[in-house]
Amino acid sequence: MKVFNTLDTVFNALGRFFKNVPYAGYGLFLLLLWLIPLFHSVDVISSGQLGIFAYIVVITVAALGLNILLGFSGLISLGTAGFVGAGALGVGVFLDLGLPFELAAIATLIVSTALGALIGLFSLKVEGIYLAIATLFVGEILRQIFTTVPIFGGQSIMIGSVTLFGFIELSTFSQSERRVLFAIIAALLVGMMILMQHIVKSKTGRALLAMSRSSSAAQAMGVSLLKYRLMAFSLATFFATFSGIMYALYNQSVPTTQWTLDLSLFVIAMVVVGGYKSIYGTFIGAFIIYGIPNLYLKDLFGDVSYIFSGLLIILVILFYQNGVAYLAVDIRLLYAKLKRRIHGGSHGKAPLD
Amino acid sequence: MAEILRIIFNSLETGSAYALAALGIVLIFRTSKTTNFAQGMIGALNAYIAAFVALNFGLSIWLVSVIALATAFLTGITIDTLMIRPAKNVLPVSKQIITLGIIMIIIGIIPFLFGVNNFQLASYFPTGSIDILGATLRFNTIFVITVSFAVMGLLFWFIQKTRWGLAIRVTASDETTSKLMGVPTATVTMFAWASAAMLATLAGLFVAPRVSVYPNMLLNVQISAFFASTLGGFSTFLGPVVGSYIIAFLRNFTTFYISDIWGNVMVYMGILVFLYFKPYGIFGKKPQKKV
DSSP: OHHHHHHHHHHHHHHHHHHHOHHHHHHHHHHHHHHHHHHHHTTSSOHHHHHHHHHHHHHHHHHHHHHIIIIITOOOOSOHHHHHHHHHHHHHHHHHTTOOHHHHHHHHHHHHHHHHHHHHHHHTTOOHHHHHHHHHHHHHHHHHHHHHSGGGOSSEEEOOSEEETTTEEEOTTSHHHHHHHHHHHHHHHHHHHHHHHHHHTSHHHHHHHHHHHOHHHHHHTTOOHHHHHHHHHHHHHHHHHHHHHHHHHHHSEEESSOOSHHHHHHHHHHHHHHOTTOHHHHHHHHIIIIIHIIIIIHHHHGGGHHHHHHHHHHHHHHHOTTOGGGHHHHHHHHHHHHHHHHHHHHHSSOOOO | OHHHHHHHHHHHHHHHHHHHHHHHHHHHHHHHOSOOTTHHHHHHHHHHHHHHHHHHHOOOHHHHHHHHHHHHHHHHHHHIIIIIGGGTTSOHHHHHHHHHHHHHHHHHHHHHHHOSSOBOOOOSSOSOEEEETTEEEEHHHHHHHHHHHHHHHHHHHHHHHSHHHHHHHHHHHOHHHHHHTTOOHHHHHHHHHHHHHHHHHHHHHHHHHHHOBOTTTTHHHHHHHHHHHHHHOTTOSHHHHHHHHHHHHHHHHHHHHTOTTTHHHHHHHHHHHHHHHSTTTTTOOOOOOOO
16 A cells, blocks of 8 residues: 555654654744734734634643643642733733833742742642632632732723833734734743643653652652642642733733633633643643634624533533543544554454554 | 621521532532532523513512422433533543533523523512611511521431432442442432532522622622532531531621721631641541552
8 A cells, every 4th residue: 555655654754753853843833823913914814813812822821831730740720810810910010010021020920939839838738629629719819809909900900012121112002013912922832832841751740740640659759749739839820820921911901800710610621621731732722612612603603602612611521531632642543543454455464553 | 786796697698598509519529529610500590590480471489489499400400411420430620621511501501591681580578677686687588598597407307317318428428339239329419410400599599689690690609609618528518508607707797897808818818727727627527548
């Protein structure tokens, strides 16, 4: 079968290439993302759709952080929305104090990550459902503070045009500058993906995995529960806060009321549907959970579209437990099976692989 | 004195709604091992049905309440058979996200069936009150508190004293073993979902006159119910009820006497600190863990 041989060679070469040069994959992914503002400039994508893509990019970062927590450490957080909000609103508050954007972002990240570490400390005592609800407490406390404390303003907080590195001023009101902002947050997303890749392939990632299988066994192997619980929660809050900062950067106006339990649940759904432990899968999950309903279904069905997105979530969980990311693995298995069946006709028994 | 009495009455009323919702959450948590985030939304859906029937057929609040409880029973059974039972072998977190899917479906169904406007629902006793030491106690409040206590009492009696209650308790403690012993665990779980839906609907009917009927009407109640279950301990049925009244009282007390901005935050922080020292709630026991 000549077709299969050539296909095999192509697939193998591609597979080897992306395995040996992982950055090539991320580079390609970034180029694909950069096509979106390009399409926007030639009016293939409307401004509203660009906003939806931007939201997907932003929320993927929060979902990546949650994937470290959920996929690698087996812990759950219902407070993600609170930290995304803290990132977005925190930047606004620090900018109001007169800090430049970069410093404001760093200050927000430090404060928020410290708070996350505190939850990590808490998680040593409390576990299971109690820990999940404890993180919900934190999320609710943050939400309460956002909506009632005067420094965050009433309905929303205005940031206005953002000055990067002291000289590049970008405002979301100008269409072309908005495209630049999209390109920047896309690059930030890919940066965070690479960061996550490094974290999970390092000693930390292995320790987290060991901890999620059995905390007692991990401790016996010398993994410090204190250190890595703190690490897991700090990383998750770091990613969530970073995602909030990206939100502030792109939208330049941050509502105070939308950081509720629902958003946290959606972020969890992105990880579950996309695939535990999968970096690209998290993005696909975000696209399925937020993108498909808002880009396509809403135009067709209006408010009723929620029924379809709800069904979509349930169906994926019921019939595709591992998440969409493992679709690639299954396709490869299917391909091998197909090849065997066709080969089987001419060569007798197919070799097992 | 009048103020503190008013706060107590108020807390007993809101606490009752929390307690009803919390009992449903714990019932589901114990039997199907999942956190039901859709508890509030299920209650809201049936409150919509009640309000819709009341508006279009002019029935009294008593009659529509019975109808809403009946539809709640059916909602619970439908959800369990279609979505929860097939998810038996799904990971725990994925199972929780199924309840998010249920929320989405209900959010989509509500405008489809009832339109986008909010509804109003009458209270059971719109007028009439008595004065106790200067604080007004409305008949409706008395009714809500009495019914809640009666329902909870009935549920406790059912769980502790009847054969089916025993089935619930053994399913909650170990599903596989109970199945081996011939307990119809599938029916028990279905019953748990049906009663949880009815409890949520009751909470919705009690809250509705004050907040009007809209999709997120029970969000606050549901979150408080989660907090109450954690405070009281998920491993008992009494704990969440006690936790509900404690949370309702503390919230009303702090927002009235200390600060309406920081009141809730202080209560939540206080409970978090409490949980740090008593991680399984007031009544909860530490589960035995095998290595």
